[in-house]
Amino acid sequence: MKIRIRFAKLGRVRWTSHRDVARMWERALRRARLPLSYTEGFSPRPKLSFGLALPTGCESKAEYLDVALSESVESTELTADFSSLLPDGVDVLAAQVLPTGTGSLQEEVTSCRWEIDVPQMGPDALAEVIDRVLGAETLSVTRERKGRPVTDDMRPSVLALSSRPSGAAAELVAELGTRPRGVRPAELAQVMGIELGLACRTNQWIECDGSRGEPLTTPVPDAAAWERAS
């Protein structure tokens, strides 16, 4: 059986990498004594699969992880005290047994919603930048891949952008598609010509036949419970 866990990554722990988070989970799951299912061979590892990697330095209230178990457990066993086995800032928000045949997170997630602090810019100025970016035909971003510069058009993945005030500065709310490839907040900031502050992934969405849902249907705790640790 497989279970899916939604968790947050907030505060200092945001400086750890995707790989670090995978290792934290391996240790936490062993400490929780869940009946993990292991890969075969000389180097068995627990069967865990994560969704889209969260860039180092970003926070999230919507990380997901699928865990394969060798025996059945109750969903209620999953949330109880689990967060205490994880480092500060990594907290379990929801967990559910997956119906058989559920696709992997990598395959299914179609877009992510982000809240991004934009320091030293007012909401109106940010709104102007947003208009310009959404009006552009293409948004080229060049990155290095295997030692060679590769230029991609990000425009198809920029689904929606909006601006709202956040203290004295502005906050950018972005809906970014995952296909043909996911756009990272740093790349979005680069094409928008804005400084990137703290970025937080708030949702991952699965769009299917015109309707949209999250990878887990169970409600997550009150937002105030996982307000940013500073």
Next chain:
Amino acid sequence: MTSLWPRIEPLLAHVTKPARYIGGELGACEPEHGAGRVAWLLLYPDTYEIGLPNQGLQILYEILNERSDAVAERSYAPWTDMEAAMRAAGVPLFSVESNRPAADFDILAFNLSAELTYTNLLNLVDLAGVAVRSAGRSDSDPLVIAGGHCAFNPEPMADFVDAFVLGDGEEAVGEITEVVARWQSPGGGEQVGGREELLTALAKVPGVYVPWCYEPAYRDGRLTGVSRRVDGVPEKVEKRTITDLGAWPYPKQQLVPLIEVVHDRLNVEVFRGCTRGCRFCQAGMITRPVRERPAAQVERMVRDGLDRTGYDEVTLTSLSSADFSGIESTVSSIINDPECSGQVSVSLPSLRVDAFTVGLAAEIQKVRRTGLTFAPEGGTWRMRQVINKLIREEDLYAAVDSAFSQGWRRVKLYFLIGLPTETDEDVLGIAALAKACVEIGRRYHPNVTVTASVGGFVPKPHTPFQWFGQNTMEELRRKVNLLKDAVRGVRGLTLRWHDPEATAVEGLVSRGDRRMGAVIESVWRKGGTFQEWSEHFDLGLWTEALEAVGLTLHDCVYRHRDEHEVLPWDHISAGLHRDFLWEDWQEALAEHGLEDCRWTPCYDCGACTGLGVEHVVASTVAPAGGSQGTGQDLDSGGMVPVRFLPTAAPAPALAGAGGAGQGEPVR
């Protein structure tokens, strides 16, 4: 005191591996600073990934934080990008727990495990905003102290370190805390004075060497002695030795970092000290005698540690873990523990070269079987007699055969080149052994790999080879080339070698006297940090600095010393008689091996008798399968000064003074 975090965090977006600087480890203490608590900052002068796993610092971290009169935090060397960002932003060195500035601590305590990290110590003291030279520090500056194996020749760092702790630190850190606390609190009733009074008081703590209290003298460019310039301090400083490892079940809460580090697994120390007597090995010489941890305590520490950390791998650490009495039953109790559900692997560092050991490895590495490593060290039997690593070719081949036949595909062999009396035939013997191992492997599998890793030998203080003139870097390079030619085109055989230039500098610093301080400082001032990292190592900085002080590599490194030459560490004692070391050096030159004194009569090296301690082992019988270095079938010696550990499993009655009893529940 305010945390520097608001000034640190903005730097993190611009540096590699930012999580090096965020702390947050499982097991980290929440420091409670305050009046009446001496604040220690424990530092490892290399990156977080290298420094965090250091068991010595983790042991002291817990011992200090358990005391009511002390508090300890940790820090590591920021990588060059972070250092540049910190200097540009005016952010000083800080602790990873509470992000306090390093200069706010009472003591900056360094672990010195490798000579090439010395310039990093200077850099960290400077980043703390403290004068790098002891002489430039005021009463309000932190004390800079250092321990670890490199402290056994403290002279090269004598200008920068206020006090060195020699040997085991478990007890000494408490005594140092008390001295500093008394000095700080005028209510203590003792004479309170300036920094010089503090240094003098520290110099009276057993095992503590305060360079300021001692003065070197030279004649004709040679050291003639290091003598006391302050009354009441010992003429010769003896190392500290804890007699009962069982009384110190630390770390009880090994730190589990958020990021991947070296040795990223549970580590449980099964014994300290080693009497195999390998003549090149400083660790084996300076940590005598052997003190085993009771097997029941080992098992408990493993079980509790795995439970607490979630690790699935445990290393039983020591200088030669297969020598632990009853190693078989200990590992089988770990791997057969139903709670581990067959997913825990055990690893033993420094495998002995024999089939028994491989059998043991096969038993315990049922999961995650990677490669096996053996260290024959010398390429010929003659060479191995010189270095007292008495592995016969048959032993090695049997071990390798056993490994390949049991499914391993990769074997790594460690060798040294540049050993005393070494000939080209000895060097080429390395290639011959490695090739033979590949052939053995091919009998079992077409694609086996054997890696021969070749290090340049650096003679170390307090070893029988301390008088030996190190091979020049040109000579080492020539020997590496001999080997490269000899293994060219051999499928399945990979040769790796250590940079002969770095070997020369390690030799320079290892046996240097106090004049080396100016060289180290000059290299640091010219930006020579992270010298143990090949991308940062710069021989030119060292040779220029050496020339500037009028010293040469020839005189400092390559020259043979004679019996009566004053050595820079003659006023430091690791318990070994100088006569014993000299005799063993002569035995080496005569190609005579020496047996392990755990299982044969004492040859009076001085460690047990001089320190008033004994070997603590559970068995006087050499381990099953024979014992490398001692022949294959020894009689157990009736005259061995050995204290027996009780063999009954439950709670050996060993609650020692000063430490938490082992029956105490782990927090």
